[in-house]
Amino acid sequence: MYEIQKIREDFPILSREVYGKPLVYLDNAATTQKPRQVVDALVEEYYNVNANVHRGVHYLSQQATDLHEAARERVRRFINAGKTEEIVFTRGTTESINLVASSFAEQFMKEGDEVIVSVMEHHSNIVPWQLQAMRRGIRLRVIPMTDDGRLCLDEYERLFNERTCIVSVAHVSNVLGTVNPVADIIRIAHEHDVPVMIDGAQSAPHFKVDVQALDCDFFALSGHKMYGPTGVGVLYGKEKWLEQLPPYQGGGEMIDRVTFEHTTFERLPFKFEAGTPDYVATNGLACAIDYLESLGMENIAAHEQDLTRYAMQRLGEIEGMHIYGPSIDDSQNGSMAHDAVISFNVQQPSSITHHPDFIHHLDLGTLLDRLGIAVRTGHHCAQPLMDRLGILGTVRASFALYNTREEVDALAAGIARVAQMF
Secondary structure (H helix, E strand, O other): OOOHHHHHOOOHHHHOEEOOEEOEEOEOOOOOOOOHHHHHHHHHHHHHOOOOOOOOOOHHHHHHHHHHHHHHHHHHHHHOOOOHHHEEEEOOHHHHHHHHHHHHHHHHOOOOOEEEEEOOOOHHHOHHHHHHHHHHOOEEEEEOEOOOOOEOHHHHHHOOOOOEEEEEEEOEOOOOOEEOOHHHHHHHHHHOOOOEEEEOOOOOOOOOOOHHHHOOOEEEEEHHHHOOOOOOEEEEEOHHHHHHOOOOOOOOOOEEEEOOOOEEEOOOOHHHOOOOOOHHHHHHHHHHHHHHHHHOHHHHHHHHHHHHHHHHHHHHOOOOEEEEOOOOEOOOOOOEOEOOEEEEEEEOOOOOOOOOOEOOHHHHHHHHHHOOEEOEEEOOOOHHHHHHHOOOOEEEEEOOOOOOHHHHHHHHHHHHHHHOOO
């Protein structure tokens, strides 16, 4: 049984008040709150196990190393990677994508070569490739989407040519909540012998990910979006690709032997982990994964899908509400097409204005905050998507394993109340 009140007790911040109102935290796509179990693990390691990892001969160093490498194995099992050598610790999804963009372009791309991305990408999966475009003259090709926020797979297939080197797409849109058909995207790319990078920042916290079943070549995730510490993330890469890529950074930890004439690099995955890792955060990430799996990823997914469906219904009852993205269910195969994120704008009531103008998303979010309701406003680091939608920004409510229907009701009541002010 999914005992939501018992789960909420693990997150002390959820019991606090904001402006004298109970906190309703609906900004989980930006970052999630942390359970006691994760924070306790961080404190325990800093107080009792803190020592730099690898190469240390003393007890604390060996103990910290064991925790750090156990975390790598924990991540491997969580996403079902084939080997721990395929798990690279980074500072987050952004660094993981930058690593692939930089190293892959250096090794495999030349002027005129192309990378395929989608119109709904986060800036973290656009700007790193644009930097390579400026440095190496590569070109970005963009998968378009339908008006209801689904990628156009027919158009995607037509983007491939002899210059296509890699595809890099989001598993789940951080704005629309669209669950992209990444298995089909990967299959089509592999038919053209093109590898695929998946941005899993918004999928790994919400439902089971199996990188071997997907057959993706790279997969990135962030610890802080899945109830773990900030500043730690993961890049999964198939061994055959990681072996071929040059190091992203240089320094300690990632070397085998250094002379002033030549340097040889460590074996995988250490070749990509320059400098002292955040070994406390990696253990915290492992504890977060333990927490997720103690609840069951299937149970979390079911709870969040129920919340998303309920929120779509409740918000849809508000006059002037405009929700972006696909409907909640994909009638073709019964799978979720929209998960854990709702982005919306609200028209000003017709009794006040005859123009179909939206209440500014910043105004709406600011006033909701005064009611204790934390949402995000703006372009959500997805300005090209905003341009496609013809808007400047949205209000975004995003759900986590600890959110409740009562909080959705509070959100709906808050929006209705704020709308009457305009």
